[in-house]
Amino acid sequence: MQTILWHDYETFGQDPRRDRPAQFAALRTDLDLNPVEDPLVLYCKPADDVLPAPVACLITGITPQEAQSKGLVEDQFIARIDEAFRVPETCGAGYNNIRFDDEVTRHTLYRNLYDPYAREWQNGNSRWDLLDVLRLAWALRPEGIVWPKGEDGKPSFRLELLTAANGIDHASAHDAMSDVEATLAMARLLKARQPRLYQWAFDHRSKHALRSLVDLQSRKPLLHVSGMYGTEKGCCALVAPLMWHPVNENGLIVWDLRESPAELVDMDAETLRYRLFSDRATLEEDGNTRLPIKVVHLNKSPILAPSGVVKGTDPARLAGFGLDGATLRTHLAQVREVADKVQDVLKAVFESPPESTDDDADVALYQGFWPDSDRKLMQEVHRQPPELLGELDVKFSDDRLKTLFFRFRARNYPETLNSEERERWERYRYTKLTDPDSRYLTFERYFAEIQRLMARPDCSARDREILENLIIYGQSILPAL
Known part of the structure; x- marks a missing residue:
């Protein structure tokens, strides 16, 4: 039976590599989002070689003493979690879990000498992240859901703001089980209000399903959804595929069609590397901008869809995101003209990205x-x-x-x-x-x-x-x- 394991961590800091888990919660549902098991809540005893970030403790209310008294040692804690994820045909899902919670799981498994990846793909297993699905709905199919704004006046995807705006009980934000229930409630709301969008995203969560959308021969454009684009751009872009990543077989290198790719033709590897990997302040100081090239990792359940998906959206809304049809078509024609000419320089750059200097095991x-x-x-x-x-x-x-x-x-x-x-x-x-x-x-x-x-x-x-x-x-x- 296919199930979804909705889950969330509360941690003693923001870095999923270095900071440690404090609490884990999970609730297993069927594909219709009905619970099929009792909830799972675990605490993790803190080891004595890492200090908790005080701000994190204020946010969650969990002190190391509470985790110590209620928790399991990290080895036993992560073994229980891995056991839950490894149930055949389980999809591990959450809210921002691909970028955070899954990294906590991977690094905790790794530190404790377990396979950090097996639960994600063996026995028909998979993973999925509701956050980018909601971004897709907000950008293209906003009807039926109330979309809140943050203190800066911009659309916000903070879970506690979304639940409040839509009348969903979320009294204990930053309690792991409360966050799981809130995520599940938002999934139910989206499934009810935009069922086709929800089902499309769920059906295309695997790298195999996503790979079938990619046509490098024609450079067929795709819609890519990511918070990296920012809300002013609709958290999305129409992108043209340039090439597969030369080292990571799951990486698709794409170009944001809002921008012209003409300057790529005369760019050497050193300049391209500088324009891709330098920080924003350095680029601005030199009067440059970052190139609109991204690597879409198909094994991280990204949101990719055929470009035709935008046809059901108000053209004025798309234009507000910088998605002007005439401009996009012009830039797509340019990509088709230059892409083959820049394969070697792209390959050289992505074969040798900036190296990590961290030697901490x-x-x-x-x-x-x-x-x-x-x-x-x-x-x-x-x-x-x-x-x-x-x-x-x-x-x-x-x-x-x-x-x-x-x-x-x-x-x-x-x-x-x-x-x-x-x-x-x-x-x-x-x-x-x-x-x-x-x-x-x-x-x-x-x-x-x-x-x-x-x-x-x-x-x-x-x-x-x-x-x-x-x-x-x-x-x-x-x-x-």
């Missing part, structure tokens, strides 16, 4: 797949009773795993460390949490942020209690060195 997930021999050893680790992990002599070939296995034991099962290993762990924690150049929150920054938040005139009694608990927690995990 915890965030090295995307630096390659595990060898099969190491996968077997990872399974052996998880077959062992935790109390025997200290006696396990595993010979990983991947250097990342050698580091991760030690950290896995120290975080989840510190009782398996001998005295020498405990000292090694304390030295690691000391450097990570005190070095001014650390990419993690240090004690100095942590306590300073708490004091800053306490000094705010709008610091409530509830906030003060949370912040006082954070002071106690920080003091409790100071390294022994």
Whole structure:
């Protein structure tokens, strides 16, 4: 039976690679969005080598002490989550989950020596994100849903604003289960008001379905929906495919047809790389703009549709998004003329993108797949009773795993460390949490942020209690060195 596992994390920070999960919630439904299981709610005990971001705790109301008392160690926490996702024919869905929650899942699986990807595709499984589906509905089929604006006066897709505008109960925003129920309610609303759009997006969530839309020979234009375009452009673009990514087989390189591609013809690889990967401030300082080239990752369930989908939308609305038919057709003709001429320079640029300088094994997930021999050893680790992990002599070939296995034991099962290993762990924690150049929150920054938040005139009694608990927690995990 096909099911959708609607899910959400609350975390101790905004970085899905470095910050840690605090709470997970999920609700499984059938394809008609009726629940078929009891809700799942889990808390995760925080490890002592990462500090929670104080602002995150104020938003969620979850302190590390609460997670400690209610939670599972991260290994057991993520194993339960993986088990839920791995039920055959499960589609993992949420709100902004592709960019955030799925990254939390992947990195937590990775840190704990589990396969970070299997649940996404094995046994007929898939994933889907409601956020871009709602952006599509707002841009092209806004009827039947109230679309709120944020404090800046621009359309907002914040879940709590959408639910409030549409009369949906969402009393505990930033509680994982409440957010799951709110996401599901918005899915039901969209399915009721725009059923064809909803079904199209759901049916085209897989990379195989999306690949069938791509015609590189004719450069057939497609509608691409993404928050990267901004609400002033309708969170969408009509794009022409230029080529498949030379390294990532799931990447489609596209051109936004709002702009003329004529300048591409005379551009060398160095200039193209500069115009693609430099930050906006640098480009503006030099009097340049970023090229309207994007990589659409078909394995991230993007919203792609044939260009004809815009025909049912008011032309004035499209023009307001910069989607003028005559201009788009002119630029499409130019793309068809220049695309073959720029294949080599595009290939050179995308074969060697800017390299990551981060050598931290915890965030090295995307630096390659595990060898099969190491996968077997990872399974052996998880077959062992935790109390025997200290006696396990595993010979990983991947250097990342050698580091991760030690950290896995120290975080989840510190009782398996001998005295020498405990000292090694304390030295690691000391450097990570005190070095001014650390990419993690240090004690100095942590306590300073708490004091800053306490000094705010709008610091409530509830906030003060949370912040006082954070002071106690920080003091409790100071390294022994």
